[in-house]
Amino acid sequence: xxxxxxxxxxxxxxxxxxxxxxxxxxxxxxxxxxxxxxxxxxxxxxxxxxxxxxxxxxxxxxxxxxxxxxxxxxxxxxxxxxxxxxxxxxxxxxxxxxxxxxxxxxxxxxxxxxxxxxxxxxxxxxxxxxxxxxxxxxxxxxxxxxxxxxxxxxxxxxxxxxxxxxxxxxxxxxxxxxxxxxxxxxxxxxxxxxxxxxxxxxxxxxxxxxxxxxxxxxxxxxxxxxxxxxxxxxxxxxxxxxxxxxxxxxxxxxxxxxxxxxxxxxxxxxxxxxxxxxxxxxxxxxxxxxxxxxxxxxxxxxxxxxxxxxxxxxxxxxxxxxxxxxxxxxxxxxxxxxxxxxxxxxxxxxxxxxxxxxxxxxxxxxxxxxxxxxxxxxxxxxxxxxxxxxxxxxxxxxxxxxxxxxxxxxxxxxxxxxxxxxxxxxxxxxxxxxxxxxxxxxxxxxxxxxxxxxxxxxxxxxxxxxxxxxxxxxxxxxxxxxxxxxxxxxxxxxxxxxxxxxxxxxxxxxxxxxxxxxxxxxxxxxxxxxxxxxxxxxxxxxxxxxxxxxxxxxxxxxxxxxxxxxxxxxxxxxxxxxxxxxxxxxxxxxxxxxxxxxxxxxxxxxxxxxxxxxxxxxxxxxxxxxxxxxxxxxxxxxxxxxxxxxxxxxxxxxxxxxxxxxxxxxxxxxxxxxxxxxxxxxxxxxxxxxxxxxxxxxxxxxxxxxxxxxxxxxxxxxxxxxxxxxxx
Numbered sequence: 001x002x003x004x005x006x007x008x009x010x011x012x013x014x015x016x017x018x019x020x021x022x023x024x025x026x027x028x029x030x031x032x033x034x035x036x037x038x039x040x041x042x043x044x045x046x047x048x049x050x051x052x053x054x055x056x057x058x059x060x061x062x063x064x065x066x067x068x069x070x071x072x073x074x075x076x077x078x079x080x081x082x083x084x085x086x087x088x089x090x091x092x093x094x095x096x097x098x099x100x101x102x103x104x105x106x107x108x109x110x111x112x113x114x115x116x117x118x119x120x121x122x123x124x125x126x127x128x129x130x131x132x133x134x135x136x137x138x139x140x141x142x143x144x145x146x147x148x149x150x151x152x153x154x155x156x157x158x159x160x161x162x163x164x165x166x167x168x169x170x171x172x173x174x175x176x177x178x179x180x181x182x183x184x185x186x187x188x189x190x191x192x193x194x195x196x197x198x199x200x201x202x203x204x205x206x207x208x209x210x211x212x213x214x215x216x217x218x219x220x221x222x223x224x225x226x227x228x229x230x231x232x233x234x235x236x237x238x239x240x241x242x243x244x245x246x247x248x249x250x251x252x253x254x255x256x257x258x259x260x261x262x263x264x265x266x267x268x269x270x271x272x273x274x275x276x277x278x279x280x281x282x283x284x285x286x287x288x289x290x291x292x293x294x295x296x297x298x299x300x301x302x303x304x305x306x307x308x309x310x311x312x313x314x315x316x317x318x319x320x321x322x323x324x325x326x327x328x329x330x331x332x333x334x335x336x337x338x339x340x341x342x343x344x345x346x347x348x349x350x351x352x353x354x355x356x357x358x359x360x361x362x363x364x365x366x367x368x369x370x371x372x373x374x375x376x377x378x379x380x381x382x383x384x385x386x387x388x389x390x391x392x393x394x395x396x397x398x399x400x401x402x403x404x405x406x407x408x409x410x411x412x413x414x415x416x417x418x419x420x421x422x423x424x425x426x427x428x429x430x431x432x433x434x435x436x437x438x439x440x441x442x443x444x445x446x447x448x449x450x451x452x453x454x455x456x457x458x459x460x461x462x463x464x465x466x467x468x469x470x471x472x473x474x475x476x477x478x479x480x481x482x483x484x485x486x487x488x489x490x491x492x493x494x495x496x497x498x499x500x501x502x503x504x505x506x507x508x509x510x511x512x513x514x515x516x517x518x519x520x521x522x523x524x525x526x527x528x529x530x531x532x533x534x535x536x537x538x539x540x541x542x543x544x545x546x547x548x549x550x551x552x553x554x555x556x557x558x559x560x561x562x563x564x565x566x567x568x569x570x571x572x573x574x575x576x577x578x579x580x581x582x583x584x585x586x587x588x589x590x591x592x593x594x595x596x597x598x599x600x601x602x603x604x605x606x607x608x609x610x611x612x613x614x615x616x617x618x619x620x621x622x623x624x625x626x627x628x629x630x631x632x633x634x635x636x637x638x639x640x641x642x643x644x645x646x647x648x649x650x651x652x653x654x655x656x657x658x659x660x661x662x663x664x665x666x667x668x669x670x671x672x673x674x675x676x677x678x679x680x681x682x683x684x685x686x687x688x689x690x691x692x693x694x695x696x697x698x699x700x701x702x703x704x705x706x707x708x709x710x711x712x713x714x715x716x717x718x719x720x721x722x723x724x725x726x727x728x
Contacts, residue, residue, distance in 0.1 A: 082254050089337070091105075243271060272335060280327075287320075304325065334487050347406070401436070433478070440480060441455050488547060488592075545622045696721055
């Protein structure tokens with residue numbers, strides 16, 4: 001099964017496609033001298049007094065440390081490197097895809113989050129970039145700072161190293177205080193396999209994962225049945241993810257390594273949560289020769305690129321120039337900043353199976369900064385402002401509904417099967433989330449492991465178009481149907497929708513098996529308690545409540561299980577109604593706890609059930625996982641009486657050694673019949689239920705795998721019948 005590559009996971013997840021066989025050798029391009037900027041256009045903004053810069057014709061190259069040598073420069077601790085929080089990014093980027101070159105002026109606002117004054121600060125970028133200057137911006141003016149830089153080892157970048165600048169401040173930065181720095185750096189960014197090769201991966205394996213680059217990326221490999229290489233024509237000329245993949249913007253991070261447990265992934269999630277309210281602005285300038293690029297996607301937002309030819313009189317497609325776009329300042333949200341540049345127009349495909357007269361609105365979250373363009377050439381992209389009402393009338397025909405997909409690819413042969421898959425999934429999503437999506441899912445064709453950011457999916461379209469990848473498409477399309485800005489809600493529902501498709505396509509046992517596979521890593525990671533008193537103690541570990549989770553094990557995998565359990569407890573229809581109403585109403589608050597409680601009340605209204613216990617133990621708090629067992633089964637023959645035939649009364653007592661309360665299925669087999677019921681078991685407690693069956697009971701089954709547990713998620717007890725007397 002093919003699933004999107006999550007932004008915080010560098011190596012393929014267990015549910016990702018095992019291999020991508022269509023790979024091609026990276027082909028370097030010959031450097032071409034950059035054209036001069038067109039006269040009269042402001043293409044690279046200045047933030048006040050610019051710091052001194054080197055000659056553009058002689059860019060400085062990174063000073064790499066020879067193998068085996070210890071990096072020189074100031075010695076810093078992890079605590080010192082982690083002492084800053086970015087509260088604002090203002091980025092001016094000039095990119096030359098033909099040479100892979102980036103020149104960046106980054107103005108950043110930093111806060112001291114420690115309890116001690118800071119006399120110096122440290123920032124990191126990719127090791128193939130070189131710091132050129134840094135200036136401290138104050139209300140009274142600009143003060144150039146001395147930049148001491150060196151290369152350090154870290155797997156936060158695909159090269160396995162970063163260029164670190166250590167800046168001595170003219171006055172210590174007090175705890176809680178902020179400062180603004182204007183920095184300039186430049187260099188080349190190409191796909192790099194260094195860190196994964198160090199762990200034993202082959203070049204082709206590493207390139208499939210670490211494909212970030214300026215310039216076209218092609219993968220090379222051979223299948224088991226043929227040694228012929230297959231070239232994949234890329235649709236992107238710039239593909240940069242962010243912290244954990246490639247440091248194309250400044251960060252402040254300790255040294256992190258893939259071989260050091262889950263520390264790298266934990267740091268990525270923690271940074272995403274800490275900086276979700278930080279604002280980010282990007283002014284982008286792309287050098288081009290021939291046909292200018294069409295659009296850029298930044299933090300999943302789309303902007304068309306405006307071409308400024310060097311010679312306006314030149315024949316279209318033969319000249320050179322600069323293409324620009326400006327992304328206004330907005331909160332980053334729960335993500336690492338990413339940038340993708342599309343060379344050719346996107347194609348709108350996959351109309352909804354039902355005609356809608358209204359236009360297709362952009363998803364509340366991050367609509368385009370500009371007026372929505374007309375499809376099929378361009379589409380608006382959902383993202384981070386819940387108050388937006390911008391719309392796009394993406395139609396694929398006069399008598400068809402709005403397009404579900406906007407695809408940038410040169411692989412036109414995959415469009416038809418991809419459309420077919422989307423049309424098969426659409427009725428399921430309409431049933432659960434509403435009659436139409438909030439905006440199209442944008443798919444950017446790229447021959448590496450998939451990457452997903454809200455309703456933007458970067459993935460190999462030929463793999464996604466396969467019928468075996470329909471569950472992955474259901475996952476990604478869910479992001480275009482519903483958006484809350486809360487990872488546990490959005491990512492959990494997307495994974496839940498994939499499970500619903502597996503259930504519909506392959507049956508419930510296959511979906512339960514898939515759910516159990518998802519939960520296996522969580523069984524190890526979850527916290528545990530021995531007693532209720534320990535769980536409720538002030539010093540008890542807090543784990544990762546879903547409302548504040550930073551690890552995808554929780555906000556994607558555990559959350560998917562939570563939605564599956566809510567479905568079982570509340571019922572399909574009430575949950576469908578609650579989700580449909582929730583996505584169309586204004587958010588009650590940006591606070592995830594307040595949002596969760598508000599949804600709880602809505603679901604209680606539609607289902608008529610008390611769900612406070614469930615939200616308390618499974619969403620608002622992390623109380624680990626339940627640990628269930630069957631303690632006792634007592635069958636008793638009941639004689640026929642007034643109004644009922646003879647039968648058996650089966651008393652079942654179960655035990656929960658875990659902290660969270662659960663409501664699980666209980667099945668009693670009797671002859672050819674199965675009697676289904678549910679039993680509620682508080683944490684660290686016993687619970688008993690009595691069930692009447694018509695035939696002698698033979699087996700009791702507690703939990704069917706739909707509720708995650710510490711150990712086995714299904715418990716069986718054979719029923720042994722003893723001689724008994726009828727009930728008087």
